[in-house]
Amino acid sequence: xxxxxxxxxxxxxxxxxxxxxxxxxxxxxxxxxxxxxxxxxxxxxxxxxxxxxxxxxxxxxxxxxxxxxxxxxxxxxxxxxxxxxxxxxxxxxxxxxxxxxxxxxxxxxxxxxxxxxxxxxxxxxxxxxxxxxxxxxxxxxxxxxxxxxxxxxxxxxxxxxxxxxxxxxxxxxxxxxxxxxxxxxxxxxxxxxxxxxxxxxxxxxxxxxxxxxxxxxxxxxxxxxxxxxxxxxxxxxxxxxxxxxxxxxxxxxxxxxxxxxxxxxxxxxxxxxxxxxxxxxxxxxxxxxxxxxxxxx
Amino acid sequence: xxxxxxxxxxxxxxxxxxxxxxxxxxxxxxxxxxxxxxxxxxxxxxxxxxxxxxxxxxxxxxxxxxxxxxxxxxxxxxxxxxxxxxxxxxxxxxxxxxxxxxxxxxxxxxxxxxxxxxxxxxxxxxxxxxxxxxxxxxxxxxxxxxxxxxxxxxxxxxxxxxxxxxxxxxxxxxxxxxxxxxxxxxxxxxxxxxxxxxxxxxxxxxxxxxxxxxxxxxxxxxxxxxxxxxxxxxxxxxxxxxxxxxxxxxxxxxxxxxxxxxxxxxx
Amino acid sequence: xxxxxxxxxxxxxxxxxxxxxxxxxxxxxxxxxxxxxxxxxxxxxxxxxxxxxxxxxxxxxxxxxxxxxxxxxxxxxxxxxxxxxxxxxxxxxxxxxxxxxxxxxxxxxxxxxxxxxxxxxxxxxxxxxxxxxxxxxxxxxxxxxxxxxxxxxxxxxxxxxxxxxxxxxxxxxxxxxxxxxxxxxxxxxxxxxxxxxxxxxxxxxxxxxxxxxxxxxxxxxxxxxxxxxxxxxxxxxxxxxxxxxxxxxxxxxxxxxxxxxxxxxxxxxxxxxxxxxxxxxxxxxxxxxxxxxxxxxxxxxxxxxx
Numbered sequence: 001x002x003x004x005x006x007x008x009x010x011x012x013x014x015x016x017x018x019x020x021x022x023x024x025x026x027x028x029x030x031x032x033x034x035x036x037x038x039x040x041x042x043x044x045x046x047x048x049x050x051x052x053x054x055x056x057x058x059x060x061x062x063x064x065x066x067x068x069x070x071x072x073x074x075x076x077x078x079x080x081x082x083x084x085x086x087x088x089x090x091x092x093x094x095x096x097x098x099x100x101x102x103x104x105x106x107x108x109x110x111x112x113x114x115x116x117x118x119x120x121x122x123x124x125x126x127x128x129x130x131x132x133x134x135x136x137x138x139x140x141x142x143x144x145x146x147x148x149x150x151x152x153x154x155x156x157x158x159x160x161x162x163x164x165x166x167x168x169x170x171x172x173x174x175x176x177x178x179x180x181x182x183x184x185x186x187x188x189x190x191x192x193x194x195x196x197x198x199x200x201x202x203x204x205x206x207x208x209x210x211x212x213x214x215x216x217x218x219x220x221x222x223x224x225x226x227x228x229x230x231x232x233x234x235x236x237x238x239x240x241x242x243x244x245x246x247x248x249x250x251x252x253x254x255x256x257x258x259x260x261x262x263x264x265x266x267x268x269x270x271x272x273x274x275x276x277x278x279x280x281x282x283x284x285x286x287x288x289x290x291x292x293x294x295x296x297x
Numbered sequence: 298x299x300x301x302x303x304x305x306x307x308x309x310x311x312x313x314x315x316x317x318x319x320x321x322x323x324x325x326x327x328x329x330x331x332x333x334x335x336x337x338x339x340x341x342x343x344x345x346x347x348x349x350x351x352x353x354x355x356x357x358x359x360x361x362x363x364x365x366x367x368x369x370x371x372x373x374x375x376x377x378x379x380x381x382x383x384x385x386x387x388x389x390x391x392x393x394x395x396x397x398x399x400x401x402x403x404x405x406x407x408x409x410x411x412x413x414x415x416x417x418x419x420x421x422x423x424x425x426x427x428x429x430x431x432x433x434x435x436x437x438x439x440x441x442x443x444x445x446x447x448x449x450x451x452x453x454x455x456x457x458x459x460x461x462x463x464x465x466x467x468x469x470x471x472x473x474x475x476x477x478x479x480x481x482x483x484x485x486x487x488x489x490x491x492x493x494x495x496x497x498x499x500x501x502x503x504x505x506x507x508x509x510x511x512x513x514x515x516x517x518x519x520x521x522x523x524x525x526x527x528x529x530x531x532x533x534x535x536x537x538x539x540x541x542x543x544x545x546x547x548x549x550x551x552x553x554x555x556x557x558x559x560x561x562x563x564x
Numbered sequence: 565x566x567x568x569x570x571x572x573x574x575x576x577x578x579x580x581x582x583x584x585x586x587x588x589x590x591x592x593x594x595x596x597x598x599x600x601x602x603x604x605x606x607x608x609x610x611x612x613x614x615x616x617x618x619x620x621x622x623x624x625x626x627x628x629x630x631x632x633x634x635x636x637x638x639x640x641x642x643x644x645x646x647x648x649x650x651x652x653x654x655x656x657x658x659x660x661x662x663x664x665x666x667x668x669x670x671x672x673x674x675x676x677x678x679x680x681x682x683x684x685x686x687x688x689x690x691x692x693x694x695x696x697x698x699x700x701x702x703x704x705x706x707x708x709x710x711x712x713x714x715x716x717x718x719x720x721x722x723x724x725x726x727x728x729x730x731x732x733x734x735x736x737x738x739x740x741x742x743x744x745x746x747x748x749x750x751x752x753x754x755x756x757x758x759x760x761x762x763x764x765x766x767x768x769x770x771x772x773x774x775x776x777x778x779x780x781x782x783x784x785x786x787x788x789x790x791x792x793x794x795x796x797x798x799x800x801x802x803x804x805x806x807x808x809x810x811x812x813x814x815x816x817x818x819x820x821x822x823x824x825x826x827x828x829x830x831x832x833x834x835x836x837x838x839x840x841x842x843x844x845x846x847x848x849x850x851x852x853x854x855x856x857x858x859x860x861x862x863x864x865x866x867x868x869x870x
Contacts, residue, residue: 029374053435076432083432090420090430097430099419099466101438103392110389121396126468126480127438128419146481165855177378180359181388204864207856229849236374243374280845285837287845288792292375294764294803379769 004170006224008275011196012038014223015047015158018068022050022109022154022192023057024161024185025235027078028243031057032162032198034231034275040064041269050156052105052184056235056248059083062095063261064269071098071133073105077252079245084255098133104151106184108135111153112191120148159192161185162232163216164240166199167208170219177239177293182216189217198228200240228275230287241290247282301540303493304333304559305548306512309540310496311342311448314489315402318352319343322394322403322444324436325358325377331406334450337558338491339404340365344552345544359391360384368557392436395443398483403444405437406451409462412506412526413476414449414469414487414499416441417462427463434466441467446488453492458524470504495520496537497528505529510537567737567787571836574759574789575601578725581631583611585672585755586620587728588798589746590641591806594619595729595761597794597836603627604832613723614638615668615747619798622646625658626824627832632659634721636668640815647818661702662692667718669747674720676753683708683715726755728780729795731803732771733762737785740777743801743858752780761791763803793840793848801858804851807843 012035015021021039025031036057039047044066049058051072058075061067063085070090075083089095100108107119120139130136130149139150163185166172172189174182189195197217202225208215230237234244234251254260272278279287323339340355344365347353357363362383369376394400407416408431418437422428440447449469451457469487470476477486486504490497496510507529511520513536521528540548553559575598578584588594599620611632612621618638624630626648633653638646652658663671664686674682683706687693693703693716704717728748730739739760741748752758760780765788771778797814799806818824831839840848857864 072433074433074435082430087430091427093426097433099434101434101466102436103396103439106389106392122442122481122483123396124438125442126465126471126477126482127434127441128465129434129438179374179378180385180391183387183389187389201852201855202861204854204856204861206864207854210856229852239375239378241375276846276849279849282845284841284845284848291764291792293766294792379767 003168004219004222004224005168005202006226008034008038008198008226008228009042011035011224011226012042014194014196015039015044017044018046019157020048020050020154022156022159022188023054024051024159024188025055025057025232026053026179026181026184027055027074027076028248029179029236030162030182030185030232030238031055031235032160032231033057033233033235034228034278035160035162035196035198036060037269037278038275039066040265050154052100052102052109055083056251059085059255060251062086062089063255064265067095069096069098071100071135073100073102077248080249080252084252085261098135099129100133101129104129104136104149106187107151108154109184109187109191111151112155113187114190116153118150118152120150122148123151124149153191155191155193157193159188159195160198161189161195162198162228162237164200164238165203165207166197166225167203167205168225169205170197170222170225171208171215172197172199172217172222172225173208173211173214174216175214175238175240179238182238186216190221192223194223195221196224196226197222198226198231200229200231200237202227230279231275233279233282233287233290239293242292244286244290247286301513301545302559303512304338305540305545306537307450307491307493308338308341308548308559309345309544310510310537311338311450311491312345313538314448315343315346315351315353317350319346319401320354320394320399321356322400322440323355323357333559334406335404338450339448341548341552341558345547348547356391356394359386359388361386365552392439395439398443398445400440400444402446402448403440404448404450405440405467406449407437407467409457409459410449410451410469410490411459411462413471413473413504414490414506415462415465415471416449416467416469417464419464419466421463423463437467441469441484441486442482443484445485447484447486449487449490451490451492453494453520453523455523455525458526460526470499473504474502476504494523498531500529507531508534510535512537513539566735567782567785568735568765569787569789571597571601571761571789571791574598574761574787575605575607577757577759577787578602578607578610580607580609582724583613585613585723585726585751586617587746587748587751588617588619588795589744590616590618591798591811592744592795593729593741593746593748593800594795594798595727596620596796596798597791597839598727598729598759598761599623600832600839601836603629603828613721615665618646618649622648622818623828625649625652626818626828628657630658632661634661634663634668636663636665640811643811643815648824651821663687664690664692667716669750671718671721672747672750672754674718675722676750679720681717681719683717685715687716688714720754722754722756725757725759726751727759727761728752730760730762730780731777731800732764732766733760733788734766734768734771734782735788736768737782737788738768738771738778739780739785739788740771740774741779742777745779749779752784758785760785760788761794762788763792763794763800765790791836794836796840796843799851799853802853802855804848805853805860807847807851
């Protein structure tokens, strides 16, 4: 079996300008931030970003000018306030926003992950959401003649999620202690036409085979795996590390002003060659301060 | 009892709405007042109902029946992962509880609410571009469509209580009357709106919001002033019932002794 | 109850003249951050009791911190002799008592069990029993009344301070270790005072969820400090490998007392966090091991392909 392990730069180079990119994670949890920084470093443009509960991942990409369309149920910097870059871009018309509720966002990935053309239910009825989103339509049931909302499946050009461990073949695992809403990322991973998975650690085949029940994405669903320790930083990564509220707060402050935002990107994204250089810049003190369990659970 | 807080009044008022068997959803929210309204008040209210003998199954997102007596020191994720509970279910299952009609009560909010209980958490302004872009619909839209009853918990301000919301992200009673039935919305709609000034309900015929009670220390005039639409009055507008001694003791000694829920919200 | 203190406070427990013992074996599980801190604080005139904690021995010898060593075997497995240790013995600056592994482990065990002495057959007819003046091993050869030939009676040994390093601990002083534990349980039972450094301090409930990993119960431990990478350059099973790059450099440098003195001054001039920062994030992350094999992933894959 060939190895699917690649560098972050090579993985992100799979993304073409103007393509649909789904990004996993939830609010301040386990977004693939290392990949986000690399997308910005590579200067990707006109992306149609798709998520379900988005946060700093989307706000950074919008702030860096990488996005044209944003499609998700929520964008905010939990604990601090509205996502400022996203807000500015939506108010100026720089980005088009296509709304979802949490269930409809999950439905589009769920349908995409199992090959259904759409999922129909009463979701979103009576709201103004469907009018904003061509993926959401109305169908009439041939069984009872009643109208239902149809959420079309999504198979993004590239899906990106961050997980705990993988072997070189691309079998991806989660620890014992993981947030149940991680399995939204399984839908996202399966739905991707190409799927990039960044992981805290590449491990041996035997490590994976010793605990097969931990495999959340088998290699069949994965295009490439990238080893990126602290790859969700400053977001949390389940029981391995919590969020760095100071870093997030600093970003939140910087995002309110174009000059400070540019400084932020120069310092944390463009001023470091790769992910390890980023971690070196973050520094050992901060990484250890957020680490809640460095061992394998 | 002069030291009863507004949050205690709100929590007790909410708890009186619950019946003998409930399945409720609490979304794990963020810090500050949003936390108290989204998590603190519903948690205290449900625990009071449980003490009264209600069979109340509580779902905190994907956590079923967590040990509310032992809320973690912080609600950061590593601590939430170890919060003892009956089950941690996959996210699809957690949200499908709504779609299956099993949610008897849920608790929602928004930046705007109008007189038919429609909510807006998407945008302020109706032009082609928004004046203010907000977070988005999140799961509020799903609560509003599917829950048997929703309870809306909000600060009572003129800019919140508007004639018509600029964007319906969570439908209440739409345009009033039998709008929900005509559209075939499965859930029952908003049952009560509980604010820091009052408890409001909806007229059974018109589905227009109406004032039911004002909290101790608040006048009807203040409530009307803080409402940006013509607020109907129910037949007997009264003072919101004060928490009983037993309820206050329950809150202060058993349910929220540290104040994590109603006073000093955790990060 | 909260037994958590800083590494600096922990090291202050050791006073000049005391006997000390450290956990570990060869290139693993040794509380090296503690040892460096002891040297930084200038504690000396110590008696080191140990089975095979080569790193503690060699560094403390190099720092001239020892008066006496009571030990079995100090060597840098795979790399050769412990030069500072050898020089200390050859020059006569440090007194010593030689034992076999089993004999010394038995002395610890006797103290842990509250016994006055223990009887072993090891050392019979060995030159280890033939002493030379002050170097004489304290023992008695004895013919037990049941017959069976002579045995060697060894007194229990209870070091003033035992210091252990573990994977995780809690505020009550419970310490968990994964992998081979050498004689940590015997040492912890024997020590008059037991101190612990751990990679991370966690909530008691975490330890209670896997109690079989608790090898040093809190009731034996006086104080505990959180010291990530506290075993460096030795390794911690399933967490990080021994730092072979550092080991090679240390072994080369320790051939020459002057170069060694320079190196020692460098690594003990700063606190542990600064020491780690000098190593750098890249190097520390590179030390991570495969959770199944306990070795670096490349070594693992080479080994399993062979």
